[in-house]
Amino acid sequence: MNHHCILVGAPVDSGQSNPGCLMGPASYRVAGLAETLTDLGCTVDDRGDVAPRAPAPVSSRNPAVHHLPETVEWTKALASAGEAAMAAGFPIFLGGDHSLSLGSVAGVAAHARQQQRPLFVLWLDAHSDFHTPMTTSSGNLHGTPMAYIAGLGEFEAFPPFPDPVPTDRICLFGIRSVDTDERKALHAHGITPVDMRELDERGFVAPLCGFLDQVRAANGLLHVSLDVDFLDPSIAPAVGTTVPGGATFREAHLVMEMLHESQLVSSLDLVELNPFLDERGRTAQLMVDLTASLMGRKVFDRVNRTN
Numbered sequence: 455m456n457h458h459c460i461l462v463g464a465p466v467d468s469g470q471s472n473p474g475c476l477m478g479p480a481s482y483r484v485a486g487l488a489e490t491l492t493d494l495g496c497t498v499d500d501r502g503d504v505a506p507r508a509p510a511p512v513s514s515r516n517p518a519v520h521h522l523p524e525t526v527e528w529t530k531a532l533a534s535a536g537e538a539a540m541a542a543g544f545p546i547f548l549g550g551d552h553s554l555s556l557g558s559v560a561g562v563a564a565h566a567r568q569q570q571r572p573l574f575v576l577w578l579d580a581h582s583d584f585h586t587p588m589t590t591s592s593g594n595l596h597g598t599p600m601a602y603i604a605g606l607g608e609f610e611a612f613p614p615f616p617d618p619v620p621t622d623r624i625c626l627f628g629i630r631s632v633d634t635d636e637r638k639a640l641h642a643h644g645i646t647p648v649d650m651r652e653l654d655e656r657g658f659v660a661p662l663c664g665f666l667d668q669v670r671a672a673n674g675l676l677h678v679s680l681d682v683d684f685l686d687p688s689i690a691p692a693v694g695t696t697v698p699g700g701a702t703f704r705e706a707h708l709v710m711e712m713l714h715e716s717q718l719v720s721s722l723d724l725v726e727l728n729p730f731l732d733e734r735g736r737t738a739q740l741m742v743d744l745t746a747s748l749m750g751r752k753v754f755d756r757v758n759r760t761n
């Protein structure tokens with residue numbers, strides 16, 4: 455794991471209809487993300503916020519889709535910022551709604567291809583985000599990045615995804631809200647999300663270890679996309695698409711601690727934080743603390759523990 459962290463601000467608000475995610479990067483900075491990482495022994499390069507180019511007038515064949523031109527420009531800008539950040543260290547994309555991952559993961563994938571390393575994606579989310587611009591009925595493009603990353607479906611004005619991630623290298627984890635068309639597409643492509651029901655039955659450790667073993671065996675790069683709504687709304691209220699029954703405080707930290715111990719993670723998205731909906735900054739703070747666990751914060755060193 456590379457401990458030179460590159461903070462890439464991605465104040466994307468165009469992928470959904472609940473304004474406020476554009477304040478996410480500022481909120482993480484106020485919550486002390488850079489200082490927290492520095493205290494953990496990381497070096498930090500905050501590159502500020504990415505600025506997309508002026509959008510060209512493109513429209514979707516699906517009349518429900520909104521802010522397509524803006525989201526296309528964010529995708530291009532974040533793909534190039536992401537590729538550059540991967541070459542320099544460990545990128546942390548500060549969102550911004552989840553449509554930012556159309557670009558962040560495209561940049562990461564371009565880097566992985568250059569390095570000739572297979573890319574794996576861990577999607578920590580209540581939602582599968584497996585729509586395409588053709589199937590979404592909300593028209594919110596934050597519901598589409600997973601299909602784009604897998605190279606499936608029609609993405610109109612978006613640049614083709616650089617090196618689509620095969621579906622067996624994708625792990626959708628914590629899922630508890632899937633639309634009918636997404637369900638059909640997931641089924642058609644043989645993807646079985648690790649949903650909350652499975653996590654209830656098997657616990658968090660076994661399914662996560664299984665996926666990490668796969669990454670390790672392939673000497674892969676691992677991108678983690680952490681959507682605030684992966685967490686239970688009772689601990690993380692600052693998100694526009696709350697779904698009850700999410701990960702608890704300890705379950706979420708356990709995932710992050712295990713990811714740290716695996717030493718496999720090479721890039722991270724923090725997405726969907728809407729500070730306008732937060733309560734005294736508690737969701738931003740929790741996301742910073744989860745990032746700290748991912749980067750190695752622990753109470754005790756467990757290496758030599760026998761019980």
Ligand SMILES: NC(=[NH2+])NCCC[C@H](N)C(=O)O
Pocket residue numbers: 552553581583585590591592593594596597631632633681683695726
């Ligand atoms: N990244 C997210 N929070 N996505 C929520 C998507 C919700 C719903 N499936 C939709 O497409 O509108």
Ligand SMILES: [Mn+2]
Pocket residue numbers: 552579581583596681
């Ligand atoms: Mn999402």
Ligand SMILES: [Mn+2]
Pocket residue numbers: 579580581681683684695726
């Ligand atoms: Mn979500």
